[in-house]
Amino acid sequence: MVEFIVNWVAFTPVFAVPLMLASIGLIINERAGVMNLGAEGIMLVGAFAGVVVYIESGNILALGTLGAIAAGLVVSALFAFMVVTMRLNQVVAGIAIVFFASGLTGLIGNPWTERAVEGFTKVDMGVLSTIPVLGKIVFSQDLMVYASVPIVYFVWRFLHRSIPGMKLRAVGENPQAADAAGVSIDLMRFGAVVTGGALVGLAGGYLALAASKIWVEDMTHGRGWIAVALVIFARWRPGRAVLGALLFGGIEALIPRIQAVGLAVPQYLLLMMPYLVTLAVLTYVGLVSRTGSGAPGALGLPYVREDRR
């Protein structure tokens, strides 16, 4: 039993980190007032680019990771151009991005499909990694797990303890006021969408290079949407997003563990769990949030100076 729990907890970060990075990226987007429903698509392109660059560069992990980030940047720049520059409907644009990404990666992805990659490997910290329980859980993760801690800290620090972060939140909360105060709404929103998108792309790349270690068509399986839900659960706060990601990562990590010990649970019903738990969490949020959801005031609304709202 102890071994089961240790294995489970040790496997949780690999599943939690993609959700964590994606929801942190989405928080940057949405705090600036842009609802990014294209997350699933951006993650998918990130996963694809990560694997393609990794394989084509001769298994150089850093390049694969950078490729995922760059892909996230490119796709979210397209999205930002649509919703920030051209002020188009964010819901329709986001959904279109998802299917665009799914179709494009499906069309050009054949040569790289189902080629197993080594990707991220566990860091060996010598003596530390051999400590019972703790060694396996804390000191034998891969680099990105450790890197995600400062990433989250930096995003939190930026959003809540810096002047540009305050301006970004002002743009999402009340763009009229921010505009009057001299903040460039377009620039701030474009920057937020692209920066957040880079993190979502990285999340996808990590998913492919660390969790599944393979590229398969539509491999994100709704994790981008779960990240969108996580942001609501987190009330748009990075710290709570980490908690939520660990919770969901824990559930996802449980599935292969249960299968590994041979418990007779039908596998397809088991695979439903993340989606049903997401739904349950959203229901819970709906039940308890009598005082408002904590969403940024101008979330999802395009901004035109002196435009009617």
Place this chain on the structure above:
Amino acid sequence: MPSRTLAIGRISLEVRQGIEFWLHGLIVLASIAVGLGISVLLLVVSGIDVSNIFEEFIVFTFFDSAGLADVLLEWAPLILVGLSAAVAFRVQFWNIGIEGQFVWGAIGATVVMIYDIGPSWIQIYLMFLGGIIGGMAWIAVPAFLRLRLQVNEIISTLLLNYVAALFVLNQLFGAWQDPAAVYYKTAQFAAYQRLPLIGWGQIHVGLFIALAAALIVWLVTERSRFGAYMKFVGSNPGMALASGIPVTLTILAAVMLSGSLSGLGGYLVASGQEYALTIYVAIGYGFSGIVIAFLSRNNPAAVVVVSFLMAGLYVGGESIQVFYGLPEALIGLIQSIIVICVVGSEFFVRYRVRWMR
């Protein structure tokens, strides 16, 4: 009126006060043309001959008896998913879960076959009911969550797509599996459980069911009090509530109608095309419904026309896929490119663009 302008570098944007009908139409058509152009370019880059594209998508689909029959066969479920999306979007309910409701419509029909419910002559009608009930049941949860707890329906309906697909897998790899089948599906429906063919290709009476549904939806949305309520609720829910319109009830009724239309689509494919429940029964129909409704501006009459063209894209795309060994994602890609272009055209409808010196 204050002039509402915005500058991006040397470009100035001016919010239009109104737009002439012909100009609006021209902008949308131009954007569809751009989308098709990009798609053709993409196909050419994938190694397909331009003349083949023309032949597959135009000549062999719309001007060939067998091809046209395939288009008409595909038309029926596309009308239904298009109507389903349009009805929900009209009350600002973003039903992205059409695929899940479609699957449950097919399951509703299949249950009648699996458990052999009722005398044989009545089963095809029970399947019809099963399809409607299945689709409605699957949208009832997101509808309840949205109306009572303000849970975002985009996410809830979408998550339930995955749950529905996994449920079908669970059944097809388990209790409902046909041991004689090569790939995973249920046993074949018996002759009396199938929708009758009309004698042209594989076209079955489902086409008339879909067209009748379109007529009914058109009457409901354009000619009934409920339709007027839907318009009011969709354009301004706050004011609708203040004027004493039963807002919640209107949204609920529209959403249930949406779910039942999707479910009906699943019934048509299960009882009219596949004659079984398969893992592929709903693939692609969800996004197609959204695209059709979006391009038709949620107008039921336009849905009928747009879904016909979409059926042509399906049939042409399928034969290109098979012939050139391209992945199934192709149709979705072309659809999303067209949507992105049409969404983009909205910009030119809303703003007048001027160059500044």
